[in-house]
Amino acid sequence: MLARALFCCIFLFLSLSSSDALSSGVGGPVGLYSLKTSDIGETLRKLSADETGSFLIADYILYFRTLLSCRENDLHACLSGTDEFIGKFPHSILTRDVRLWKIESLYRGYKEGIRGVAHAGYPSDDDLKMNFLSSVEKYLKSRPFNSRVMYMYGDFLRGTGRAGEARRVMRKVFLQGGDYYETLKGDFSTDSLTIKGALILGENLTRRMKYKEAEQLLTGLLDRKNPLYVRSIYDSIGDLLYSQKDYRRAARYFLKGRDFYRGAVSFFRSDDFSRFDKVVAAVSLKKTEESCRLLILKGLRERRKGDFEGALRIFRGVYRNGYPCREFALWNIAWAEYLSGNFLSASYNFRDLYGGYGDARYLYWYARSLEDLGGDAERFFNRLAGDSFYGVLRDIRSGGGAVKEAAFHIPAADLTKGDSVAGDGLAPGVSGKVSEERERFFRKVDFLVNSGLRGFALRELLSYEPRGTGEDERICEYQSRIGAYGESIKCASGLGGKGRYDGLLYPLAYRDIVEDVSRRYDIDPYLVYSIMREESRFNEDALSGAGAIGLMQLIPYTAKTMAGRSGAGINIGSYMDIKIPSNNITLGSYYLKSLLDEFDSLPAAIAAYNAGEDIVRKWIKAYRYRGMDEFIEDIPYSETRNYVKRVLRSYYKYRLLGSAKPKQPF
Incomplete structure (x- = not known):
């Protein structure tokens, strides 16, 4: 069991290229196996050779010298180096790494001592054990959830006869559901965990996208029939299923846990409107924030079916009858009136909304209503801040706005x-x-x-x-x-x-790749930058809870499909292939270009990139929008609506900084 755990740990570190670890490895500590021995030696030679700069980086020179000793299994030199570093540079950002190396080296010495491997000049068994325990306890004070250190600590306790303490430590490692989960599964059955502990494990497994194991664990807890935790278990299962977009099953579990709001929303998302209506009828008698929003959701369904009068009856009933979401209700009244062509009544309500709450959205649609009525809308459009999304909409509608010269920073x-x-x-x-x-x-x-x-x-x-x-x-x-x-x-x-x-x-990240791909697929590079900015903030290691990967947040299925269609010669065999920046940008850009070709509309293509093509086709088919600003405002999913607004704002800013009007169709 221990051998398997150490092998997994070493394999994980060796799988990182040395260039990644040296140039971009940020976040967690650098472990003993994060870098190749040859690269450590080469880096040390470079740093030591530059006499003009070596005084600036004395801590780095000792850091890499110590790491080299530890990697070459010179345990005496390794421990001497770690102690020297900690003594000389207690406040260096590297000290955390060095403390970890010391623990790993002491642990390795302890395991070799068990096997009878002797090292000249190495501490006695008792000194080694005391040093290990002291080092671990100091490390865990600042990093109490480091699974690697906790696992070594637990194994040490178990090997020195402290079985009870070892089990408590290993249980904490197991509940993290991380790298040592599979190794420790044989030691901790579900029945051995408290319900609270199992719920924590279920949440961690869900976060790590181990959905099947999480569901099996959580549904098994229901057999215990503990009334104190039943609702929490149902909610956890509902969350798990909702995150996988299994809305029908999620709804049933939410209702069993008496979470009527999320149960109703899940029925709505699954198009099970008969059950949705039953839940709304049951909860609407209580005038809560949740019942208010469910009633408005019911009104939105009526409006999307074309029954504007029915929708307005619901919205006005919510607004007039003391429900706590009056602003939201009045917005939906005004919006339904506007879409139905009642611009005069809509303008009054947009005006009141802006006067009462000051949101730029209300001002924009008040000006649009006046424009449709033939009134003086320009002075109200001019009040919109240029940096807001609605200021961007105003500028785009007026032909792109003032474009100024501005240079990007060096990529x-x-x-x-x-x-x-x-x-x-x-x-x-x-x-x-x-x-x-x-x-x-x-x-x-x-x-x-x-x-x-x-x-x-x-x-x-x-x-x-x-x-x-x-x-x-x-x-x-x-x-x-x-x-x-x-x-x-x-x-x-x-x-x-x-x-x-x-x-x-608004940086020009991965510029060479973006420009090459943009020329190949005839897509605006600024649009590619905008998608990357809002999807991942240019983090090539980004991984979403839904399994989207890399700079442009590609789902594996989408990445494999685009790889087959793009003609780029990209082979997707694993998660790591999708994460490679050149692959990710190429496939994401090709996918985005295909959406632009289909929808011939930038907002619709961006919405499809986020929510999927099928649902966007459905939205466009359901209502004849007079402009893309109407389509954006009426996107049913708030997360997609806000995403489209963010991407469009970024795209506009990129084009403005680049002194060019939008290339893609709006």
Whole structure:
């Protein structure tokens, strides 16, 4: 059992390419097997050879020297190196990694001692055990849920006769449902777990997309018939099935758990309207937020069937009879009136909504109503903020708005030419002196990037706390330049300064790949950037709860289908093939282009990319929209509606920064 666990652990680390770990490995600690021994040695030689920069990175030189000793099984040198590092650099971002190596080395020494393998100069058995326990306890104080350390700790406790403690530790590892779940399944039957523990395991298995095991576990809990947990179990099963879009079964479990709202929504999503109506009738007597929203959902179904009067009766009844969602009800009244052509009444209600709540959506549709009535709408359109989605809609309707010159920041791909990240040491537009200590920090980051250690450079940046004028901007700029786009977007979002940081907020990530694919499939590269920005924030390791993978969040079935149709010569054999940026961008762009060709409409294609082609065909067929702004506002799924708005806003911003009007049809 232990051998299998260690093999899985080592295999996982060895499966990471050294270039990935060195240049982009960020987040969890770097384990003993994250890098190839040859690459560790080469990196150490490069760092040590540069006398001008070595004083900046003394911790990195000792770090890689220690790692090399540990990897070469020189246990005495490994332990000496880890202790030296922890003593010299207690506040380095690398110390967490080194503490982990020490634990792994002590654990390995303990296991070899059991097998009778002796090492000259190695601690005595008692000293080793005390050192291991002390190191583990210190590590778990700051990282209490690290499954690797917990597993080694549990195995150590079991081997030293502390079976009860070992079982408690291993149970915590097992309940995480992670890397050691399969290894420990034989030690923990479902019956041995408390219901609370089993619910935690079920949630973790669901999050890791082990759906069959999660459902089997959770349904088995119902046999215990514990009245204190029955509703929680039903809710957990309902959540599991809903996440897989198995709405009919999800509805039944939600109702058994007396979650009438989610049960009704599940029936609605599965088009089982007779059962939906029964649930709504049962709960509508109580004037709660949930019953209010279910009644409005019922009204929306009537409106989508073409029964505007029936829908308005429901909406007005909710609005007038004391239900707690009056704003939502009034919006649906105004929207139904507008779609039915009653622009005058709709305009009054949109006006009241904007006056009462100030939402830009209400102002936009008030102006649209006035426009349809032949009134003076322009002055109300002009009130819409340019950066809001509705400001973007206004500009697109008026022919694209004012386009200004703006340069993008240097993409990470260009840094391979050996350019300095720091330049003059200041981000664009930032001036002022910084302390010698802070300047040394930025020089260190610059040195790491130019040494090919971008992942470590980002870890340094994420650990840094800006303390002076301009340092926030500087951190954001560095993050973008080393290709950490998700972090730089988040960083720049908090800076304010209207339009000043748009180059950071809308980067040209993976530019060479995007431009090549865009030419091949005749698709606007700015649209591809926009999809990636909103799908994954340019994180090639992104994995959604629904199983979507990579930069453009491709479902495996879609990726395999597009690989067969695209003619790009891409073979999809595993999850890792989908994650490769060139594959992901190529297949995602080809899929997006096919949707644009079918729908001949940018909003509809974006909606289909998110929700699927079949459902979008159904939405378009159900109602004759006079404009795409109506279609966007009327998308039934809130998550898809908001997604379309975000992508369109990003697309507009990209085109604006690139000094070009939208290429794709709106």
